[in-house]
Amino acid sequence: MRPFDTLTLMQFCWAFLAILGFSIRVNLKGIKIFYTALSGGLCWAFYLIVLYYSNSVLFSVFISIILVCIYAELVAPKLRTPVSVFVTCAIIPLVPGRGLFESMQYYIAGNNVQASKSILETLLIAGTISIAIAVVSSVTNIWLKMLNRF
Amino acid sequence: MNKLSVKQATELALEVGRIILQSGGTTNRVEKMMLKVCKGLGYPNTESFVTPTGIFISVNDAEGSISTSIKRIENRRIDLGKITRVSRLVSCLEEKQNCPEGKAVMDVNSFRKELNAIDREEAWPGWLRNLCGGATSGFFCLLFGGAWMEFAIAVLIGIIVSYGMKLLSRLAFNNFLLNAIAAALIVCIAKSMDYYIPYIRLDNIIIGGIMLLVPGLSITNAIRDTMSGDLVSGTARGVEALFITVGIVAGSGTMLKLFSLWGY
Numbered sequence A: 001m002r003p004f005d006t007l008t009l010m011q012f013c014w015a016f017l018a019i020l021g022f023s024i025r026v027n028l029k030g031i032k033i034f035y036t037a038l039s040g041g042l043c044w045a046f047y048l049i050v051l052y053y054s055n056s057v058l059f060s061v062f063i064s065i066i067l068v069c070i071y072a073e074l075v076a077p078k079l080r081t082p083v084s085v086f087v088t089c090a091i092i093p094l095v096p097g098r099g100l101f102e103s104m105q106y107y108i109a110g111n112n113v114q115a116s117k118s119i120l121e122t123l124l125i126a127g128t129i130s131i132a133i134a135v136v137s138s139v140t141n142i143w144l145k146m147l148n149r150f
Numbered sequence B: 001m002n003k004l005s006v007k008q009a010t011e012l013a014l015e016v017g018r019i020i021l022q023s024g025g026t027t028n029r030v031e032k033m034m035l036k037v038c039k040g041l042g043y044p045n046t047e048s049f050v051t052p053t054g055i056f057i058s059v060n061d062a063e064g065s066i067s068t069s070i071k072r073i074e075n076r077r078i079d080l081g082k083i084t085r086v087s088r089l090v091s092c093l094e095e096k097q098n099c100p101e102g103k104a105v106m107d108v109n110s111f112r113k114e115l116n117a118i119d120r121e122e123a124w125p126g127w128l129r130n131l132c133g134g135a136t137s138g139f140f141c142l143l144f145g146g147a148w149m150e151f152a153i154a155v156l157i158g159i160i161v162s163y164g165m166k167l168l169s170r171l172a173f174n175n176f177l178l179n180a181i182a183a184a185l186i187v188c189i190a191k192s193m194d195y196y197i198p199y200i201r202l203d204n205i206i207i208g209g210i211m212l213l214v215p216g217l218s219i220t221n222a223i224r225d226t227m228s229g230d231l232v233s234g235t236a237r238g239v240e241a242l243f244i245t246v247g248i249v250a251g252s253g254t255m256l257k258l259f260s261l262w263g264y
Helices: A007-024 A032-054 A057-078 A083-095 A097-109 A112-149 B006-022 B029-041 B080-095 B110-120 B126-143 B148-170 B175-196 B204-208 B215-228 B229-262
Strands: B045-049 B054-060 B065-071
Touching: A007 A032, A007 A083, A007 B126, A032 A057, A032 A083, A057 A083, A057 A112, A057 B175, A083 A112, A083 B080, A083 B215, A097 A112, A097 B204, A112 B215, B006 B029, B006 B045, B006 B054, B006 B065, B006 B080, B006 B110, B029 B045, B029 B054, B029 B080, B029 B215, B045 B229, B080 B110, B126 B148, B126 B204, B148 B175, B148 B204, B175 B204, B175 B229, B204 B229, B215 B229
Parallel strands: none
Antiparallel strands: B045 B054, B054 B065
């Protein structure tokens, strides 16, 4: 099975370590570092697995961000940490830095067709990330309100 | 516990808000925290309005006298650890219980002392944070398919850029210029490394460096602010994210073009 082989595990490890570094860089401390790093790694692993089955970048970004945001909403209250801390660290691997750089390269090379295609893709990924975060945070708000009501 | 006067309570709440907002908290959280502080100090009638660049708060007391205060927020920097610690401290104040981070049961004096300690404290020494910036950049380079030599160069670039951004932020540049210069620095170092070391792919190195600068926090905050109904700060942070992105593209693009004009 392709999505569960060592290559995916290695990618998970790289994402984990990258977010580990990032969370120390933004001054987090204690056991939280491990959990934020795990969220970053999981985000990338979910993305790769869904990408293998669906062959659609936007869909896999959407699903993986939703899963990771649910993870953040579940774990953050247990550690008495704001949810946004987790979400901020978790989405970093999927933020389209590569698309940004590629579109800029095409633009400088004068290849306008490729450049606009790449820019559109970057914008779509960024928009998808936003929508996924928005969905989870508003559903959680409604859920908490319902819990308080009943 | 002797009750604080309205003025002192306002100042304390403003201090809490300043720390959270300066380290990159969402607007909704800042408003909620200031409300909790005022409630914990015995002033439940509080209104606040927070934007990413300023805090407005007015506290009413039982006799009907109002204390209003405005704070302008400058030099914001990402510090998620401070947000976490201040949030914990405030929830301790609210529940009037033993604080896991502090020693005594919360009264006002120890609250103020803890707050000052959090504001001054550096969770990790500077060199470790710069090293971790390097590690982040390096592992992103590996994540996007880099080899070990490229990893080493990306780590070097990450460390240099982290130091550089620290120095530049001391000069109080705005966000756009800061990110543009940092991106230009990344491309400049990568290109000059390419001159000395054969067989490296620059794309992965530069993308690994750029991942240090991408505005993940601004995107998250913009969406969460908009979803919680703070349209002003949601829009403001969205524009901030856009400008940081444009800054990164402008800086790295200019440097790439300069190098290609020079003949590399």
